[in-house]
Amino acid sequence: MRIEKSEAERLRRLPAVHLLLSHPLCKQLADRRGHKLVSSACGDVIAEVRAKILQGDQAVEADLDLLADRVAERVNRQFDLNYRAVINATGVVLHTNLGRAPLAEAAIEAIEATARGYTNLELDLSTGERGSRYQHVERLICDLTGAEAALVVNNNAAAVLLVLTEMAKGKSVIISRGQLVEIGGSFRVSEVMQASGAQLVEVGTTNKTRESDYERAIAEDTALIMRVHTSNFRVVGFTYQPQMSDLVALAHAHNIPVYEDLGSGSLFDLQAHSIGDEPTVRETVQAGVDLCSFSGDKLLGATQAGIIVGKQEYIQRLKKNQLTRALRVDKLTLAALEATLRLYLDDELAKRENPTLWMLLRTPDSMEQEAERLCEGLRTVFSDRAEVAIEPGLSQVGGGSLPTEELPTLRVAVRTDQFSLTRLEQELRHVRLPVMTTMRKEAMHFDVRTIFPREIERVIDSVRDAFARIG
Numbered sequence: 001m002r003i004e005k006s007e008a009e010r011l012r013r014l015p016a017v018h019l020l021l022s023h024p025l026c027k028q029l030a031d032r033r034g035h036k037l038v039s040s041a042c043g044d045v046i047a048e049v050r051a052k053i054l055q056g057d058q059a060v061e062a063d064l065d066l067l068a069d070r071v072a073e074r075v076n077r078q079f080d081l082n083y084r085a086v087i088n089a090t091g092v093v094l095h096t097n098l099g100r101a102p103l104a105e106a107a108i109e110a111i112e113a114t115a116r117g118y119t120n121l122e123l124d125l126s127t128g129e130r131g132s133r134y135q136h137v138e139r140l141i142c143d144l145t146g147a148e149a150a151l152v153v154n155n156n157a158a159a160v161l162l163v164l165t166e167m168a169k170g171k172s173v174i175i176s177r178g179q180l181v182e183i184g185g186s187f188r189v190s191e192v193m194q195a196s197g198a199q200l201v202e203v204g205t206t207n208k209t210r211e212s213d214y215e216r217a218i219a220e221d222t223a224l225i226m227r228v229h230t231s232n233f234r235v236v237g238f239t240y241q242p243q244m245s246d247l248v249a250l251a252h253a254h255n256i257p258v259y260e261d262l263g264s265g266s267l268f269d270l271q272a273h274s275i276g277d278e279p280t281v282r283e284t285v286q287a288g289v290d291l292c293s294f295s296g297d298k299l300l301g302a303t304q305a306g307i308i309v310g311k312q313e314y315i316q317r318l319k320k321n322q323l324t325r326a327l328r329v330d331k332l333t334l335a336a337l338e339a340t341l342r343l344y345l346d347d348e349l350a351k352r353e354n355p356t357l358w359m360l361l362r363t364p365d366s367m368e369q370e371a372e373r374l375c376e377g378l379r380t381v382f383s384d385r386a387e388v389a390i391e392p393g394l395s396q397v398g399g400g401s402l403p404t405e406e407l408p409t410l411r412v413a414v415r416t417d418q419f420s421l422t423r424l425e426q427e428l429r430h431v432r433l434p435v436m437t438t439m440r441k442e443a444m445h446f447d448v449r450t451i452f453p454r455e456i457e458r459v460i461d462s463v464r465d466a467f468a469r470i471g
Ligand SMILES: *Cc1c(COP(=O)(O)O)cnc(C)c1O
Pocket: 155, 156, 157, 158, 160, 183, 187, 228, 229, 230, 231, 232, 261, 262, 263, 264, 294, 295, 296, 297, 305, 306, 399, 400
């Protein structure tokens, strides 16, 4: 027969904070997470139990081991990272919300090697004198793009701001109406121009801008002709934009430099692999552009950075601008960027080692094994409660790059009327390793293209965890 203990007795049996603190689990925890947090968690856990006893809760236990477990859970939860890894099963290779480009192993190693201690960031090792952080990658970028000079800043938005401020503050910049783009995160070319103090002169129409439109707009105070890559949209049909080389010839005849914001800017000839129709940065430089800038974490596949290449005299001016100091590139970014760039010394190496290129170039055939592993795994998880099948599909490049390009892919589709897929999608965001999927036409899709082969089992584990939460 169970004897109900009196409330007073149960309260008396509650341990004091110092007793709970001396429990082996709590001692261990204090060594790892700090005495202060553990001691305060002990106090909180005991107070919680006391309150429950006073509310008449008969089930609550004051067992020391149980209390110590609760302390550990509480303290450890405070160290869960809010910003963490997720799995991208959306098939969007450069997913801006998911951090764009995953890094190459060489880049990760370079970050690790430089992060742990000191580096020669602003030290010239050959002379022992003060050096420049910009020198570590400048030669390499010039070799890879054919440009005379280069400068790396925080991101491409910063590059645009810097170029416009240095080249055209208080003067006017001619730009085609078809290129006044807004890209994600409310970056509007027209607003960045305003912020730089440059005066915007719009020419042409949304679909057509001719050489003569540019020519007619050239005035005394024209400091720059700017071209902007229409990253995330395409004007198709009845359209016209001058060839870069023709625009350069026109501008140079009037002694006006030309700047192109390339957006993505690729160092790898994707066109040769039947992806997109964009010139490489080298081709843009060859067309005679005076300055051009592009992102580090789009098609290039490195970390967030803005790379500016062009004529020596203009890059020199940019380097001296005060704004450059505020937009300067971080030491870890430089480490990852240099290592990523070095892989481009050989196309085969870049294709194999750069995850962005590797994913873009994956064919459905090469995804079959992973698709099957994933399909089998998910069938086991859902048993007879959902239909799981492999289907052909189309993935996207993302990151405002090659918006109309569709890449044939394989995806694993889950369909069911036995539980809510919307609910599963939500739970998949709340498990330890979240998986981002897409929902279309009553089906949940896992696009194999953006799931690394090493992640297949983890996807299955996360789906199992999420499904268990639905019950
Ligand atoms: C992406 C993009 C930018 C901004 O680049 P970030 O590196 O994201 O700052 C600017 N211009 C164009 C055309 C772009 O596509």
